Amino acid sequence: MSNVIAELKYTNKHEWIKIEGGKAYIGITDFAQEELGEIVYVELPEIGEIFEADDEIASLESVKAAAAMYNPLSGKVIEVNESLEDAPELVNDDPYKNFIYVLEYSNPSELDELINADAYTAFIESLEE
Amino acid sequence: MNSYIPHSDEDIRSMLSAVGVQSIDELFNDVPEELRLKQDLAIPEGMSEEEVLRLIRKYASMNSLGTSYLGCGSYDRIIPSAVSGIVSLPTFTTAYTPYQPEISQGVLQAIFEFQTMICELTGLDVSNASLYDGHTAASEAAAICFNQRRKSKTLLVSPTVHPFTIQVLKSYFSDMGFSITVLPEKDGMPVFDSLSSYLDSSLAGLLVQSPNIYGLLEDYSGIADTLHEEGALFIISSDPMSLGMVKSQAEWGADIAIGDTQPFGLHQCFGGPTAGYIAAKEKLLRKMPGRISGQTVDIDGNRAFVLTLQAREQHIKRERATSNICSNQALAALTTSVYISLTGWAGIQQAAELSYQKAHYLAEKLTETVGLSPVCSSPFFCEFTVDFSTTERAEKFLSGMKEKGIFAGVHLGAVSPGREGLVAIAVTEKRTREELDLYVEAALEAAHE
Amino acid sequence: MNERLIFEKSRKGRRGYFFPACDIPENEQTQSLPDTYSRCTVPELPEVSEIDTVRHYNQLSRKSFGVDLGFYPLGSCTMKYNPKVNEAAASLEKFTELHPLQDSSTTQGALKLMHELTGYLCEITGMTWGTLQPFAGAQGEYTGMKLFRAYFTQKGEMQRNNLIVPSSSHGTNPASAHLAGFTVIEIPADERGMVNPEYLEPYLNDELAGIMLTNPNTLGLFETDILAAAKKIHDAGGLLYYDGANMNAIMGKVRPGDMGFDVVHLNLHKTFSTPHGSGGPGAGPVLVSERLTPFLPVPDIGFDGKKYNFVWDKPMTMGKVSGFNGNFGILIRAYTYIRVMGSKGLKKASEMAVLNANYLKTRLMSKYELKYPGICKHEFVLSASRIKEETGITAMDIAKGLLDLGIHPPTMYFPLIVPEALMIEPTETETRETLDDFADIMIQLAEQAYHEPELLHAAPITTPVRRVDEVQAARKPVVRWRKESN
Structure with a gap:
């Protein structure tokens, strides 16, 4: 069973979101990294770029698969996890510690669209059935 | 049966x-x-x-050959005897794409070596297993630029790029919301004066070709810096044989180098198969199209090669792939690798220098004896263009020469509207002085008939 | 162990080839290039003798595997025997030395061959006319999608942007459609493994561009509802694209044109026996129905009753796809094959390809699962999922076991709708004995999974290298040799 952390918010596209002030730390869930297998490359967005919700913003590649990350909240990229450039495997090692990027979100009402840990757990259980 | x-x-x-x-x-x-x-x-x-x-021989006999001065992207060059024996080895010819690395080390290593040779020749960092031809390589390079610069919509193209390359680019991109914008031309050269007016985030990059459609060498001093200020990319297409003498793409500051490896060991064969080549700066590696062979180790720790970065490709990413290409011209690329192995850098320099000398000898004799001189004073490599003013006169000259067994040049007007009367004459290391003197003699008659 | 790189065999001053000395007298030679244009950097290229070069590549060829070496049942790739007469035909000097821009009065034989080949391919597929320019199947698909677009643009229906692709399709299909600017809609297979015309219903509107299909599909099954599907698509104003990768199953039996397809590509390197060349060159001609002919690429090849010529005057053309005439050398080989086979031979090829596939399937059904039963066409897809569940041995392990026994594995993990898929295409050129040997080996490997799984986990052990670390290759890409690092 994949690890889900109670304090975080989630999407059903397997992203986790941690809100701190006006900033959102965004990464992929344990379930997502397990599905993907050994990650060999993370394509990061550029700092300063502005994205709408649901825009494709980053992608993760394993040897035999590629997965797009869809931005959960509209806003501007203010930080990316540069250590992933040389060590993409960090996402496998600890997906919740290693965020992908940080967003200064512009539309707080979009936060209501995110789901909590219980709902996400139920969602991935439904997938595993 | x-x-x-x-x-x-x-x-x-x-x-x-x-x-x-x-x-x-x-x-x-x-x-x-x-x-x-x-x-x-x-x-x-x-x-x-x-x-x-018997039937096919009959068809072949309906074609005729002549002493060839035809160029424009395909050249009659010397092919060392050892090439054909090697590239007809059955495990090279009858293998599929090397998906099973354990039984495909030979092919994978050959691709790895090809990639290295292309990087060395162009001076760039990374390359791939080859593309279809030099013209489609331009489209793949353009796609890299549009991909790399997400908001970009325009690719600038020099007017002196091969007209077929421009046509291929237009059929690939112009119905996709992208603009293929051709710069103005003067004296057989692109005019870069307006370049700065295109410099904004909508510009993906600039594609140029040297030697260009007239055979002329172009000077790109300062172009890369101008483009890079805005982050736009610089693509240079070159006949690889010219790289034996002329500045490499990297020396001009290009981000992407492309071209066609036909001059390196491949028969002209009515245009194909040849192999397109592409090389790029390291930062563009994951945007590269097609197959890439990479070095790794096997479980015993021995060096091994494998098709790598496959997550870019169509069979995994499906509709999100960087390109739909799923083959390359592997055997043609292998042919080029064998050619380069045999000739080495010294051989490539020798063939380039021979072509250069012989082309200049012919140009000089034609000027002196026949009054046919190259249209521009700019330096050229092994191909130069003379002007007959009209299609009629150009065609008359060419057919007069053909009767003497000489394919004297390509009438550019036939492949590129607006260039009527211009004939491009290519001279390779394969032509002897005797043949060149015969050309001059025949031209004296044909030009004044 | 691996062969040293040719760069590592290099010794300064060695040469494998010398061009003739310059025969232009020194006093008539030209000055060298102005500095602005002169190359300054010296590339590191191998310096090796001729015999070292010959040996190097011969050694590499021994570390490769081709149809001439052994059975190659790679599904969807049609690895049939490549007749040697094709090579003899393609190596005639008056073909190999032709310049692509020679005056057409000097290339009548080449143009005649291309004109006739286009006609034969149209007859085989039931289409009207076509282009031989595309270099490969994927480029053929792309050309086909551009033809769709040109057609809709001309009709003023630019909003037709939805392109349906079954989930079992080749990966190139959605990639080609996407690159041509279409929005890809994947539809699932029904419980028979087929396209169900009902599933098309939600997309039958004025945004529909069309559908891309292979028939037989990638499970090797004939899409029996094709006529109903074609009618629905056409009634909604859409077009049908036929991916010809599986044409080897149906030559002379049934034609895509008669099924209702508007655009077809063929893979000459599959169905028409041209060698795959370790991944190219191939050829992907595109054939179209009457209403799409105005949009075909330029130049077309015309015949006025006396002379063959290139036709550039096509005002509605989609443009140019390749620089010159596609892979002409491959076209000669395919033409030769068609003339040797003739109409009856082509039909027999498909019949025997289907017989071989059904025979092999029958022999293997007891040990491997067949998720979609019934008569197959030229290929079939087995699943090793029961073996995996019971022993932990995967389709990949079985494949690696085959390597030790001198057989190229089937296509694995495709189509995506079958777990632990092994996609097997024997082709018509294999004898019954070869099929029996392969079946015996596959059965033996399935049994080994239960009794000696460790051997399969370890396989291969007899190959030049063993299982390779693909993760390292992708994480820290080394895609070229560099002098300083050696």
């Missing part, structure tokens, strides 16, 4: 019975009745191998 289908009547009978059906037709019962072909295909009856060869 022919020898490629080994089944005896007894084989067929026993295999049908093992499957549990009565007849071959029963194996096609799932095809709706109204769709089944009721008559034979209207294709001639099969023939023995010998009869077919």
Whole structure:
């Protein structure tokens, strides 16, 4: 069973979101990294770029698969996890510690669209059935 | 019947019975009745191998060859004898793409070596297993630029790029919301004055070609810096043989180098197969199209090669792939690798220098003796263009020369509207001085008939 | 162990080839290039003798595997025997030395061959006319999608942007459609493994561009509802694209044109026996129905009753796809094959390809699962999922076991709708004995999974290298040799 952390918010596209002030730390869930297998490359967005919700913003590649990350909240990229450039495997090692990027979100009402840990757990259980 | 289908009547009978059906037709019962072909295909009856060869030889004899001064992207060059024997080895010719690395190390290593050779020649960091040809390589390079610069919509193209390359680019991109914008031309050269007016985030990059469509060498001093200020990319297409003398793409500051490896060991063969090459700066590696062979280790720790970065490709990313290309011109690329291995850098320099000397010798003699001089004073490599003013006069000259067994040049007007009367003459290391003198002699008659 | 790189065999001053000395007298030679244009950097290229070069590549060829070496049942790739007469035909000097821009009066034989080949391919597929320019199947698909677009643009229906692709399709299909600017809609297979015309219903509107299909599909099954599907698509104003990768199953039996397809590509390197060349060059001609002919690429090849010529005057053309005439050398080989086979031979090829596939399937069904039963066409897809569940041995392990026994594995993990898929295409050129040997080996490997799984986990052990670390290759890409690092 994949690890889900109670304090975080989630999407059903397997992203986790941690809100701190006006900033959102965004990464992929344990379930997502397990599905993907050994990650060999993370394509990061550029700092300063502005994205709408649901825009494709980053992608993760394993040897035999590629997965797009869809931005959960509209806003501007203010930080990316540069250590992933040389060590993409960090996402496998600890997906919740290693965020992908940080967003200064512009539309707080979009936060209501995110789901909590219980709902996400139920969602991935439904997938595993 | 022919020898490629080994089944005896007894084989067929026993295999049908093992499957549990009565007849071959029963194996096609799932095809709706109204769709089944009721008559034979209207294709001639099969023939023995010998009869077919006789027929094909007859077709071949309907073509004719001459002493060739034709260029424009395909050249009659010397091919070392050792090349054909190597590239017809059956495990090279009859293998599929090397998906099973354990039994494909030979092919994978050959690709790795090809990639290295292309990087060394162009001066760039990374390359791939090859593309279809030099023209489609331009489209793949353009796609890298549009991908890398997400908001970009325009690719600037020099007017002196091969017209077919520009046509291929337009058919690839112009119905996709991208603009292929051709710069103005003066004296056989692109005019870069307006370059700065295009410099914004909508510009993906600039594609140029040297030697250009007239055979002229272009000067790109300062162009890369101008483009890079805005982050736009610089693509240079070059005949790889010219790289034996002329500045490499990296020396001009290019981000992407492209071209066609035909001059390196490949027969002209009516235009194909050849191999397109592409090389780029390291930062563009994951945007590269097509197959890439990478070095790694096997479980015993031995060096091994494998197709790598496959997550870019169509069979994994499907509709999100960087390109739909799923083959390369592997055997043509191998041919080029073998050629480069045999000639080495010294050989490439020698062939380039020979071509350069002979082309200049012919240009000089034509100027002195016939009064046919190159249209521009800019330096050229092994191809130069003379002006007959009209299509009629150009064609008359060429057909007069053809009667003497000389394919004297390519009438650019025939492949590129607006260039009527211009004839591009290519001279390679294969032409002898005797042939060049014959050209001059024949031209004296043909030009003044 | 691996062969040293040719760069590592290099010794300064060695040469494998010398061009003739310059025969232009020194006093008539030209000055060298101005500095602005002169190359300054010296590339590191191998310096090796001729015999070292010959040996190097011969060694590499021994570490490769081709149809000439052994059975190659790679599904969807049609690895049939490549007749040697094709090579003899393609190596005639008056073909190999032709310049692509020679005056057409000097290339009548080449143009005649291309004109006739286009006609034969149209007859085989039931289409009207076509282009031989595309270099490969994927480029053929792309050309086909551009033809769709040109057609809709001309009709003023630019909003037709939805392109349906079954989930079992080749990966190139959605990639080609996407690159041509279409929005890809994947539809699932029904319980028979087929396209169900009902599933098309939600997309039958004025945004529909069309559908891309292979028939038989990638499970090797004939799409029996094709006529109903074609009618629905056409009634909604859409077009049908036929991916010809599986044409080897149906030559002379049934034609895509008669099924209702508007655009077809063929893979000459599959169905028409031209060698795959370790991944190219191939050829992907595109054939179209009457209403799409105005949009075909330029130049077309025309015949006025006396002379063959290039036709550039096509006002509605989609443009140019390749620089010159596609892979002409491959076209000669395919033409030669068609003339040797003739109409009856082509039909027999498909019949025997289907017989071989059904025979092999029958022999293997007991040990491997067949998720979609029934008569197959030229290929079939087995699943090793029961073996995996019971022993932990995967389709990949079985494949690696085959390598030790001198057989190229089937296509694995495709189509995506079958778990632990092994996609097997024997082709018509294999004898019953070869099929029996392969079946025996596959059965033996399935049994080994239960009794000696460790051997399969370890396989291969007899190959030049063993299982390779693909993760390292992708994480820290080394895609070229560099002098300083050696």
